[in-house]
Amino acid sequence: MRTGADIVIEGLLRAGVKTLFGLPGGMVLDIFDKLPCAPIEFFLARHEQGAAHMADGYARATGQAGVCLVTSGPGATNTVTGLATANMDGSPVVCIAGQVASPLIGNDAFQEADTVGITRAVTKHNYLVKRVEDLPRIMVEAFEIATTGKPGPVLVDVPKDIQQTACDTPFPAGMNRRGYRPDNDPDDQDIERLARAVAAARRPVFLVGGGVISGDAAAEFAAVAVKAGVPVVSTLMGLGAFPGSAPLALGMIGMHGTVAANRAASACDLVVSVGARFDDRVTGKVSTFAPHALKGHIDIDPSAIGKSVPVDFPVVGHVKIALRKLLEAVEPVARPEWLAQVSEWKARHPLTYDRSSKELLPQYVIEQIAAVTRGDALIVTDVGQHQMWAAHFYPYSKPRSFITSGGLGTMGFGLPAAIGVKAARRDQPVVLISGDGSIQMNFQELVVAVEHDLPIVVVILNNGYLGMVRQWQELFYKREYSGVRLGRDERHLNERIPATIRAAGPYRPDFVKLAEAHGALGMRVTRQDEVAPALVKALAAGRPVVVECLVRAEENVFPIVPPGKALNELLQGLA
Amino acid sequence: MKKHIITALVENQPGVLARVVGLISGRGYNIETLNVGPTNDPTVSRMTMQVPGDNRVLEQVTRQLGKLVDVIDVTDLTSAPCVNQECLLVKLAATHAQHAAIAALTERFGGRVLASQTDAMIVQLTGDSKQIVDFIDLLAPFRMLDISRSGIIAIARGGRP
Ligand SMILES: Cc1ncc(C[n+]2csc(CCOP(=O)(O)OP(=O)(O)O)c2C)c(N)n1
């Protein structure tokens, strides 16, 4: 007898799912009961947030749906941060959640939560399955919606009785919904108009975003940029879409963008966003963004166009198709003065730091990771200063090689995401660059890497602070450090930490011991000359390794565009 | 702020109303009136909403609504040629002596008296928003016990669906 639970499994298999992340509970027992017979590798996360980020990491590394399976109530609510993270960055996650039996819904039953209500605003779409006959269709739609158009998370809430009910309704051949027809094919006239604008521009810039990566259009993008001879600036999410070493690449734009990228955006007469949504971290004070420029925008999401800046040349469509058409339509134009100008900015203001320092600096560690991996690893990050240094000092040359929570900025994303990435790409070295704050948000998942023999390298840049927040307090709040110190000394009095404990030195937790407690290898690095050997050893260890680097505490990320300022008002710091 | 009239054809399914309303209220916009009803296709409902906001904001809202899987079609009728109507029910405290005056006023506006009791009357009026507001203003001398407005429903002019 085929039940709802069988239909869920069949739906996963039909969608090509080979890897599943999750954690069981009472309301999802029937699906778990069927799992051992399915050809799917199951990863038992230790927290459902971890399961959701693992699925997200898997999705970002492959472009295929990453799937997590959780129970009702607390299991489902624990995925909310993971779903919101995936939603902001357009990552195709499918979350299957158990729910209390249909007759109990609305009764405040044990472990009941209004999961579709709670996740409505953080998913692309969600379903509460009311009739088992709908389940085959819903499973097909869930994967279709997650992976097409602008990708995003989809949640399917399956009541326990539905999992148990027999049903022989066949799977539909495909999805057919009148309200869901992604606009893939761009209008030829829009392409023509954009191509003419590019040809006419004297100081054009392309702004490349995560859409080029999720749309698998990096090659097409590079071809257009090179043919048109247009310099490229990148969003955080766009890193890897265009090789950072290319002569036309000016680096990252925005709050922590390079001088060259931010000046180019401020001086250009045309900026064309390709799969980037003019997010506020990119534009700075929006009324001053690219003030002399006409704007073009290629995006699969019509609502992204004109959302924050008015657009003169909109193109709605799949970025890969649009770029192929644009490649035909653009003409090579020589702009020697403009290219000389941006090259000069680039040469004169490279990203840098205090290289003469004898202290261990976080930027140095990242450069060493780049050297040891020859720029060829998949880099995953958490959120904070270390994330920005990872963006600045590692050379990304391939799409899907830089995996980070850009839109939501979710601390705790890194470790589970790195596990998902490694599960998908066992052939590639995976290095997580994390902070002492972020890593503590989901450290428990390290055991999953150990169990599944996933040799990821976790580099913790331990600065003893919630560093990015500390930096803002230093620069914009008169150095009033409130609630940011993670080390036990120098704590603010309002925390009422006894003097004896404040005086007692060492940082807690001891990350080396913590790693070992989870069955991973732990190492601690305090000096520059220890970094490369430790990394070499870690990458060769063949098992999960945590490398804790004790770095300078009050190092800042520069350049920084202060909040509310224009991109050309950036602070460059001392370096 | 201009009031926009947004009309959407949506799947006639549970949760759709919450999705549409959540999308608008989640962005901090107020829905002033909202009407939902079936269409000649039993699987499709029509929602009509009045939302105050500037043009750019409402264009954004309309596009976001269009992205919802359960929304089949969405249009901002504000500057399109369309007819729109609203239905009003009012209960008035009315002495016997006031009945005739209320009935006359109602008739002048093309409304109807739905119920007359010794101490109260219920009247109904259908019209555009201005007529409804004018009518309510003229009822000021009477004591209004209760009021219920349907919210605007609208349909575009012209020969296309
Ligand atoms: C879940 C979550 N809570 C709070 C924040 C706000 N926040 C942004 S960066 C940051 C500090 C991160 O500290 P750490 O991981 O040590 O990185 P560092 O900046 O020190 O490199 C915080 C608290 C966040 N982004 N995510």
Ligand SMILES: [Mg+2]
């Ligand atoms: Mg830190």
